Amino acid sequence: MDVRVLVGANTKRLRRLKGWSQEELAHQSGLHRTYVSGVERGVRNPTVTVLAELAKALGASPGEFFKEPA
Numbered sequence: 001m002d003v004r005v006l007v008g009a010n011t012k013r014l015r016r017l018k019g020w021s022q023e024e025l026a027h028q029s030g031l032h033r034t035y036v037s038g039v040e041r042g043v044r045n046p047t048v049t050v051l052a053e054l055a056k057a058l059g060a061s062p063g064e065f066f067k068e069p070a
Contacts, residue, residue: 005042007051007065012040014058028057 015025022040026033030053038044039054046054048062055062 001068002042003066004045006068007046008040008042009069010065010067011036011054011058014060014064015040018058025054025057029053 011025015022018025020028022036023033025031026036029036031050035044035050039046039050051062051065055064058064
Protein backbone atom coordinates (compact mmCIF):
# COMPACT_ATOMS: atom_id res chain seq x y z
CA MET A 1 0.00 0.00 0.00
CA ASP A 2 1.27 3.48 -0.87
CA VAL A 3 2.43 5.20 2.32
CA ARG A 4 0.31 8.30 1.57
CA VAL A 5 -2.80 6.14 1.26
CA LEU A 6 -1.89 4.34 4.51
CA VAL A 7 -1.37 7.62 6.38
CA GLY A 8 -4.64 8.93 4.97
CA ALA A 9 -6.64 5.86 5.96
CA ASN A 10 -5.26 5.98 9.49
CA THR A 11 -5.91 9.71 9.78
CA LYS A 12 -9.53 9.14 8.78
CA ARG A 13 -9.85 6.17 11.17
CA LEU A 14 -8.47 8.14 14.12
CA ARG A 15 -10.63 11.17 13.30
CA ARG A 16 -13.78 9.05 13.12
CA LEU A 17 -12.93 7.37 16.44
CA LYS A 18 -13.10 10.84 18.01
CA GLY A 19 -16.36 11.57 16.21
CA TRP A 20 -14.85 14.61 14.51
CA SER A 21 -15.51 16.12 11.12
CA GLN A 22 -12.61 17.10 8.88
CA GLU A 23 -13.43 20.68 9.83
CA GLU A 24 -12.96 19.90 13.54
CA LEU A 25 -9.68 18.08 12.95
CA ALA A 26 -8.47 21.00 10.85
CA HIS A 27 -9.40 23.43 13.63
CA GLN A 28 -7.74 21.34 16.36
CA SER A 29 -4.54 20.83 14.35
CA GLY A 30 -4.22 24.32 12.87
CA LEU A 31 -4.55 23.06 9.30
CA HIS A 32 -6.99 23.92 6.52
CA ARG A 33 -9.91 21.53 5.96
CA THR A 34 -8.95 20.98 2.33
CA TYR A 35 -5.45 19.96 3.42
CA VAL A 36 -6.89 17.43 5.89
CA SER A 37 -9.10 16.11 3.09
CA GLY A 38 -6.07 15.71 0.83
CA VAL A 39 -4.17 13.83 3.52
CA GLU A 40 -7.11 11.48 4.08
CA ARG A 41 -7.47 10.83 0.35
CA GLY A 42 -3.75 10.07 0.03
CA VAL A 43 -3.06 12.89 -2.42
CA ARG A 44 -1.08 15.08 0.00
CA ASN A 45 2.33 14.17 1.33
CA PRO A 46 2.31 15.56 4.88
CA THR A 47 5.56 16.61 6.50
CA VAL A 48 6.77 15.22 9.81
CA THR A 49 5.67 18.49 11.40
CA VAL A 50 2.13 18.10 10.02
CA LEU A 51 1.97 14.49 11.21
CA ALA A 52 3.04 15.64 14.67
CA GLU A 53 0.28 18.28 14.72
CA LEU A 54 -2.33 15.76 13.58
CA ALA A 55 -1.16 13.22 16.17
CA LYS A 56 -1.29 15.82 18.94
CA ALA A 57 -4.80 16.89 17.94
CA LEU A 58 -5.99 13.28 17.75
CA GLY A 59 -4.29 12.22 20.99
CA ALA A 60 -2.28 9.59 19.14
CA SER A 61 1.37 8.83 18.55
CA PRO A 62 2.79 9.64 15.11
CA GLY A 63 3.45 5.93 14.63
CA GLU A 64 -0.31 5.31 14.50
CA PHE A 65 -0.36 6.81 11.00
CA PHE A 66 1.84 3.99 9.68
CA LYS A 67 -0.02 0.97 11.08
CA GLU A 68 -1.07 -1.54 8.45
CA PRO A 69 -4.75 -2.56 8.56
CA ALA A 70 -5.44 -5.77 10.45
